[in-house]
Amino acid sequence: MAFAVVTGAAGFLGSHLVDRLLRAGYQVLGIDNFVTGNPNNLAHLEREPQFDLLAQDVSEFLDIPGKVDQIFHLASPASPVDYLNLPIQTLKAGALGTYRALGLAKAKGASFLLASTSEIYGDPLVHPQKEEYWGNVNPIGPRGVYDEAKRFAEALTMAYHRHHGVKTHIVRIFNTYGPRMRLHDGRVVPAFIGQALEGKPLTIFGDGSQTRSFCYCADLIEGIFLLSQSPSADPVNIGNPTELSILEFARLICRLAAIPERLEHKPLPVDDPKQRRPDISRAGKELGWLPRVDLETGLRETIEWFRTHRPDARKEEAAKPSHPEATERSSS
Ligand SMILES: NC(=O)c1ccc[n+]([C@@H]2O[C@H](COP(=O)([O-])OP(=O)(O)OC[C@H]3O[C@@H](n4cnc5c(N)ncnc54)[C@H](O)[C@@H]3O)[C@@H](O)[C@H]2O)c1
Numbered sequence: 001m002a003f004a005v006v007t008g009a010a011g012f013l014g015s016h017l018v019d020r021l022l023r024a025g026y027q028v029l030g031i032d033n034f035v036t037g038n039p040n041n042l043a044h045l046e047r048e049p050q051f052d053l054l055a056q057d058v059s060e061f062l063d064i065p066g067k068v069d070q071i072f073h074l075a076s077p078a079s080p081v082d083y084l085n086l087p088i089q090t091l092k093a094g095a096l097g098t099y100r101a102l103g104l105a106k107a108k109g110a111s112f113l114l115a116s117t118s119e120i121y122g123d124p125l126v127h128p129q130k131e132e133y134w135g136n137v138n139p140i141g142p143r144g145v146y147d148e149a150k151r152f153a154e155a156l157t158m159a160y161h162r163h164h165g166v167k168t169h170i171v172r173i174f175n176t177y178g179p180r181m182r183l184h185d186g187r188v189v190p191a192f193i194g195q196a197l198e199g200k201p202l203t204i205f206g207d208g209s210q211t212r213s214f215c216y217c218a219d220l221i222e223g224i225f226l227l228s229q230s231p232s233a234d235p236v237n238i239g240n241p242t243e244l245s246i247l248e249f250a251r252l253i254c255r256l257a258a259i260p261e262r263l264e265h266k267p268l269p270v271d272d273p274k275q276r277r278p279d280i281s282r283a284g285k286e287l288g289w290l291p292r293v294d295l296e297t298g299l300r301e302t303i304e305w306f307r308t309h310r311p312d313a314r315k316e317e318a319a320k321p322s323h324p325e326a327t328e329r330s331s332s
C-alpha cells in the first residue's frame with residue numbers, strides 16, 4: 001500500500017486531499033501545526049485506521065519512521081488575512097518548510113508535490129497566465145512575504161529535482177473555494193457568503209471591475225491527484241478559467257443566497273491584482289484535466305455548507321484581523 005505524507009492536512013485543501021488519497025487506497029500521515037488550519041476538518045477521520053495526524057511545525061526538523069512514497073507539501077498560511085498577520089511564519093513555511101519536506105523526500109526516495117500559487121504571477125502583465133510567464137511581483141510589498149516564499153519554494157523544488165534527482169511536481173493553484181473554508185479567512189468567496197448570510201452589504205474593493213476566476217475544490221483536488229501520478233516536473237496551472245468581475249460575482253452570490261443586492265465600496269488594497277485567469281492548456285494536455293463543476297453548482301454547495309456550519313464559523317469572529325492591510329479582499 002502506498003504511504004503519503006500531507007503537510008497542511010488540517011487546512012481547507014489539505015483535508016480534502018487527505019480524503020481523496022484515502023479514497024484511492026493510500027495510507028496517509030497528515031502534518032499540521034494548526035496555525036491557520038482546524039482539526040475539525042479531519043474530525044470525520046478520527047476512527048480511520050489508514051490515517052494519522054502529527055502536530056508539528058514543518059519549518060522544524062522533520063523525520064518520519066518507515067517508508068514514505070509521496071509527499072504533498074501544502075503547509076503555509078494561504079489567505080491574505082493570514083499571511084499579512086503571519087509574515088515571518090509564511091516565509092518560514094515556504095522556505096524552511098519546503099526545505100525540510102524536500103529533505104524528507106530525498107531521504108525516503110519519495111516523490112514531492114509543492115502546492116504553489118497563481119500569486120507567483122503577481123499583478124500579471126500577461127493575460128491569461130501561462131506557466132511560461134515569469135510574473136510581476138513586488139518583493140518588498142506586504143504581499144511579498146507570500147509570493148516570494150512560494151517563488152523560492154518553486155526554485156528549491158527544481159533544484160532538488162535537477163541536482164538530487166528527486167521526482168517533483170509543482171501545482172500553481174488559482175483561487176479555489178468550497179466547504180471547509182473559514183468564514184473570515186480574508187478570501188472573497190467566504191467573505192461575500194458570510195456577509196450575505198449575515199444580512200450585511202457585500203464589500204467591493206475599488207469599483208469591482210477587477211476580475212477573478214474561481215475553481216471548486218473537488219476539481220482542484222482531482223488536478224493535484226492526477227499531477228501526482230504523472231511524470232511532469234514542470235509547473236502546472238490548476239484553476240477554472242471562467243473569468244468574471246468582482247461586481248458580477250457579488251451579484252451572483254446575492255442571487256444564489258436569495259438576498260436583496262446590497263453592495264458597499266472600499267479602496268483597493270496595495271498590489272491587489274487587477275486580472276487573474278489561468279491558461280490551463282498544459283493541465284489538459286499533460287493530465288487530461290478539465291474543471292467540471294460550474295460556478296453556480298459549486299457556490300450552491302458552498303453556501304449550503306456555510307449555512308449549516310455557521311455556529312462554528314461565528315467563533316472565528318473573535319479572531320479579527322490585526323494587520324491594517326489584512327482586511328477581507330478580492331483574491332487569495
Ligand atoms: N485555497 C486557495 O485558493 C489556494 C490558492 C493558491 C495556493 N494555495 C496553496 O494551497 C495550500 C493550502 O491552502 P489552503 O487554502 O488549504 O490554506 P489553509 O490555511 O486552510 O491550510 C494551510 C494549512 O497549513 C498549516 N500550516 C501552516 N504553516 C504550517 C507550518 N509551519 N507547519 C505545519 N503546518 C502549517 C495550517 O495550519 C493549515 O492547516 C497552501 O500552500 C496555499 O499556499 C491555496
